[in-house]
Amino acid sequence: MKRLNTIMIVVFAVFIGGIACMNLLADDQPFSQAENRPLMEFPKVSLDRITSGAFTKDVETYLSDQFVHKRFWTSIKATAQKVVLKKDNNGVYFGEDGYLFEKFKPPSEQLDANSESISRFLEKTKGVSVYGLLAPTSIEIYPDKLPKFAQTASETAAIQRVEEQVKGDISWIDATGALKAAKEQPIYFHTDHHWTTHGAYVAYRAAMEKMGMAPLSSDEFAIRTVSKNFRGTYDAKANDPSVESDEIDVFEPKFHVSYDVDIDDGQSKMDSLYAWEFLEKRDQYSLFLGGNHRAVTIHSNVKNGRKLMIFKDSYAHALVPFLANHFEEIYMVDLRYDHRDMAQVVKEKEIQDVLFVYNIAGFAEDENLIWLRQ
Structure with missing residues (x-):
């Protein structure tokens, strides 16, 4: 027995030493x-x-x-x-059925500060139509798939808290209600924190209703699966080899439409809302508009004179390909990288509509909305 213990200690020491050397x-x-x-x-x-x-x-x-x-x-x-x-x-x-979920922590003072930042922005943009869309993550839509006794705060309550705190003229889009009604559809990835294009389409319909515009029917798009091996942020953290990969679908218009996409004031340009090269990389969600950028301008051949500015996180990336069919120009701003006086930008570009698009988990911890207070 003593000799066996000695061998085990030596093996363990060699193992630890080998890892340290590596x-x-x-x-x-x-x-x-x-x-x-x-x-x-x-x-x-x-x-x-x-x-x-x-x-x-x-x-x-x-x-x-x-x-x-x-x-x-x-x-x-x-x-x-x-x-x-x-x-x-x-x-x-x-979770059940191959779903991975990240716990939603009870909101801190940062959420309240972000509500105040939006209120300050509204004070400076009177006369502009402003809309807010705070999306839940999958943990709020599928609580029945969580393991027993899993602890998580209510995202719905956090969204309601923001809507109650923001002072000023803003119309809130009920994405949560629309998504819960469509929960039997593949509206969220199993391995990632984002909604799928199907989920984004559900939110798009809710947004169009609130904005007084007619949404396009799903029959007006060809739905195509472009990836069957997507693994997202939850998979990167959990790294459970038994969880299967996700599929990524895109909705391609059956009608004629064209886009001119300007990224970061001309640093790069695209004639598509999809950066197909990302399907060959780990970060396949960046298929949508090439991922995060400081500022993105989208011109479409929809000649109606309407201009929309979007303050956003990456949830907006799968949503914008639907919105782009209703606006002549869309300006996407990521406040993590763009610290201009946004009320002044709205005025200079003669923006008529502003839309905030964030998932509530990210919004609750985002420290960059403070730039709206300039």
Whole structure:
């Protein structure tokens, strides 16, 4: 028995030492394709940062980000978690029917601050029609698919809180009600936090009704599956090898329409609302408009003189291909990267309609709506 214990200790020490050597010898990676985010570089060393504890905290993040073969080890962890009947891995719940869900935390003061930022914007844009669409994530639509005793706050309550707090002339679009009514359709990805094009179409119809415009029938689009191997942000966190990939569909107009897409003031241009090259990458959701940009301008051949400005997160990317068939010009602004005086921009561009499109989980933590207060 003693000899066996000694062998096990030696094997374990060699294993740990081998992993440590691999981490020391491996080159740091600047970006994770699996998680679609930049990875932490080795933090700067200073006496102040050491004494404050900031350096130690950053080193922990760095080691976690740069851990060699991280996807392999987290997949083993996910499998082990399920074997011992754990409900989640890295904060992502294992739901029924292959769904993954991320817990919605009770909103903090940031949500209230964002409501105030919209109110300030409304004060400066009187006479402009402003609409708000705060979308729930899949956890609000499919609570019946959550594991037993899973804890999550109410996204519906958070949306209602924003609608009650925002002061000024704004029309709220009931995306939650429309999505719940269509929950039997494939309106959310299983492995990602976004809605699908089917979910975006449901929200589009609700938006058109609120904006006093007639939505296009689904029969006016050819629905085509363009990917069968999409794995999104929830999959990157949970890394459960037993979960199947998602499909991505696109709605292609059967009628004649053309688009001229200008990205970041001419840095690049597209004649389509889809960046097809992303289907060959991990981040396939960036198929829609090429992902996140500071500002995107879309000109269509819909010559009705209507101009729409959208303040948004990435939920808007699957929605805009429907909206673009109703407006001559659409201006998309991402406040993470664009810090202009937006009330002035609305005036200069003679915008008649403004639309806020955010998922409530992202909106509740977004620190960039403060730029609307300029």
